[in-house]
Amino acid sequence: MxxxxxxxxxxxxxxxxxxxxxxxxxxxxxxxxxxxxxxxxxxxxxxxTPLEVLLAARFNGEMMSARFAMTPESKYDDPEYELKSLYWSQLATEKNFHLDELMAARREADQAGRELREAKAALEALKAAAARS
Missing domain, CATH: 1.10.287 (Helix Hairpins)
Structure with missing residues (x-):
């Protein structure tokens, strides 16, 4: 310009x-x-942007971390501070979302395990009662 x-x-x-x-x-x-x-x-x-570049950026966490690296001084002397800060914020949000999904799946699996154990115990009790009669 x-x-x-x-x-x-x-x-x-x-x-x-x-x-x-x-x-x-x-x-x-x-x-x-x-x-x-x-x-x-x-x-x-x-x-x-060539697809190879997009793919490399998406699956090369080490390269992305280096490219978006920040120091305590970045806020004052890095002209791309806002973009880098947004990157890390979005990455943390994405990781938290996946962690929440994982924890919900574990809770569901634990609940299913408890229900299965209760059902087995009830079945054993029925078998024992039937055997006594």
Missing amino acids: ALASTAMIASGRAMLMRRLPEAQGLARLAEVYLRLMDRQEKANTLEN
Whole structure:
């Protein structure tokens, strides 16, 4: 953006100085810079990211941890602190969700085990009562 702005300002100055060919060249240069910027912005999206990169990022926790690493000073000197902080917050939320699911499944399994033991005990009691009669 800065290059495009600089080229446009220089083009305006050249026009004021009646240097028409130079002004036209600088105006075209500004247009090229704007097109390049637009192309670069479109290239930096998840839709355009190669699948290999997305897959590597998803399943390489060590690499992601290194890339999003933070220190106590990060809050003050890291321009990407907010993004990194959001990453760790989302990761913790996701882990807590899975931990909650795991704990709920364990509680259900424990309850099913208790009910099975109670059913076996009741069956044994019925068998014993039937054997006595």
